Amino acid sequence: MSHDTTTVNNETHEVVHGHDSDHHAPHRSGLARWIFTTNHKEIGTLYLVFSLIMFLVGGAMALVIRAELFVPGLQLVNPEFFNQMTTMHALVMIFGAVMPAFVGLANWMVPLMIGAPDMALPRMNNWSFWIMPFAFTLLLATLFMPSGAPASGWTLYPPLSLQGGNSLAFVIFAIHLMGISSIMGAINIIATILNMRAPGMTLLRMPLFVWTWLITAFLLIAVMPVLAGAVTMLLTDRFFGTSFFNAAGGGDPVLYQHIFWFFGHPEVYIMILPAFGIISEIIPTFSRKPLFGYVSMVYATASIAFLSFLVWAHHMFTVGMPLGAMLFFMYATMVIAVPTGVKVFNWIATMWRGSMSFETPMLFALGFVVLFTIGGFSGLMLAIVPADFQYHDSYFVVAHFHYVLVTGAIFAIMAGVYYWLPKWTGHMYSETLGKFHFWWSTFWVNVLFFPQHYLGLAGMPRRIPDYAVQFAEFNMISSVGGFMFGFGQLLFAYIVWKCARGGEKATAQVWEGARGLEWTVPSPAPLHTFDTPPLVDDTVEHTDKMYDDPDAVGAK
């Protein structure tokens, strides 16, 4: 064991040495600084800013949808454009907002949490970010093409997706680019975590955010190529005369769905596992009590990741599968409730008999636990095949995945941003505005999405631009919630911007109950940290000393 630690130590020193030259090089300024940066903190910032912009773009598309659905009848857009909006909203939010936000948080925090000076592959890190603006330029440009943006839903099911115009090629290349970016980001995160941990930072001492990202990175490497394969087959079917998915040519349209969801279901966990990690950092801090069941949290995360490869067909129970297959996918899906339940129980056990305070990150984390759990319950209901025959492709599903993605993934990202913002900027954000943002968002997001459960149960299918009049009331309520929630997020952008500009000085530890290496470096974190790796030890004496006198343990 000690031998291993020494090896890690040596490697760490080499990387540190490699970076020394950067210290002395004149620092670039202006745009060049951001284009050529190889610094994990700057790249993290780029990812996060990009993600915020995409969040607002995707949100604007959602508001087009909710505006059209405000009352029955078609008022604002044509059905074709409505379909483009639902498709683009999903692609932008999934690949442009949620995933880059998590990569940005990983870039900033993983090296700081494991005591590494930077990511293992800094130049690749630069590249994996700078692919993203090009990918999204391609994707968003399709909105202005004669054949319009893709309108077949983000899942791009053939044969419908093959009916579109030439813009499909742009969408597919954009997806390829996003995939390359994600895979490079994932490789970098794995290489960093496995090779660059500070001495004493054994795997089972890693913060849970690092653990969840390590597992997520493996998921990304496993499934992004599957997506690339699926869309490449679409490309050749559409432009080069193949018949992978064309029944008339001997192909099978359902094959695409199997391949797509073999990517798609792990993708769902790619968007939620890092969120679990963030919540597992925040709840102990504001409960002033260590995380309950750390080891079972790690195993639960790994089991969820493993099971995510065995449940893909629960997205397609209505395509007509053999009874045995449906039973298998139903049981496998239900099993996921067990490790997910363990996580929720552990979070609550962490709070239990803690000494809680309710700053904005904690509020968002608690909001996450309640609302994500509601999304989990509807997920369990969706696993029940006979009932899914009713729920499938209805607004019940829309409500379900927005609970897990908006009040799940996005609430966790916001919690993480509020939590680490003082570390990034050196300033405290406005707690009053932050709390207002939380209560505003939480109230309206429920007005937005809860009635959609009712709509689905009453028989309203998803992805329709107009609806029967019996659905009018809940659609109107949902649209009001959508606009209020949506405009509330401009406040979030303002709070972040204001905090970056100035504010009350943040201490190194920032939060009274915060534990972990990232809180031993000054706020704002200087561009280069942990040039000399800190020594990690999880004894109470050592930890206390780390906060009282970071120099003594080399944690600075």
Place this chain on the structure above:
Amino acid sequence: MKRTNEMIVALAVMAVLIVVVWGVFAVGDNMPQGASAYSKNVYELHNLILGIVTVIGILVFTAMFTSIFIHRKSKGYKPAKFSHSTKAEILWTAIPILILVGMAIPATSVLIDMEDTGGAELNVKVTGYQWLWKYDYIENGISFYSALDRDSNRVRQRGSGEDPASVDNYLRNVDKHLVLPARTKIRFLLTSDDVIHSWWVPDLGWKRDAIPGMVNEAWTYIEDEGIYRGQCAELCGKDHGFMPIVVEVKSPEDYRDWVAQQQTSLADAAHDASRLWTRAELMDHGANVYQAQCAACHQDNGGGLAPAFPALALNGQPTGALEDHLKVVMDGREGTAMTGFSGRLEPQDIAAALTYTRNAWRDGDGVGDGEIVQPATITNMAAELSADQG
């Protein structure tokens, strides 16, 4: 002392949660019980699972909010130090597993029942098209299309200026109902001619995808006479929201009368395919066919929707020669959404639609003086086509 405190707060929290949950259930819709034996099983299963997760939710959130109210720094609560408990962790892994088994058993039995399509007395083939349905009664040769009714279709156009509430069953009505007998086991065979659709009538308790190149099966046994409405549930292009389903369930006796009546008109249709039609007849019938089959893409005025759907008429004049027009309608156009109608519509329908599109917008009177097409022409052409391909 502390324990009692926690108990009291927990009970209060639980009471509040129960009221909230009761409110949530009272306000909104639940799944319909439906009209078939199977749909009631699904409804009960749904209620069972919903009930279980609701109880779990109330217990979990009671613990969480009790902690939030009591274990807070502002009340001077000192944090405990514990960070694991093997007993608790085994308990909250094992209990959920038992609950899941309890859910899986009824779910499995309902599913097995649902998949048993044997012993059906009536087989109905459902074919999805962009954007209407076709129903074939396998046993008695009845076959027809079912598309959005004309009132809904008029009002749903952007800028129609009409109030959807003024239309009966807005977007949930069709030109021709799917008529089925009550108290009969009916098997559905579902497929599609173009993209994937999904046939969903909530009162029957299921939806099933209609996929090109595949035939899916499902069944129902409807207890009560009545009208049950639904719509396509799988995104199938721009008019996905506008292909409703209306099932009219008649008593077995009334159903037999209906079948007899349909078969009479079937004989009329055979006669219609061979006789000579007048211009007025063709225009009148053509308007109906055009509305159901063509107008979604090519629009009411034949102007099309650039760039995907070309105009059929510019300034009232047809945009191409009759011969080309005929060929495209019969064969379709590869690589576009334009499907071939030779096997899909009756010769008189195609003849009428062609006559209509080449005359309707010519001189404003809606009758026109251009070419007309007789059903016999279409019949001959279809024969030539199949000879070419065969």
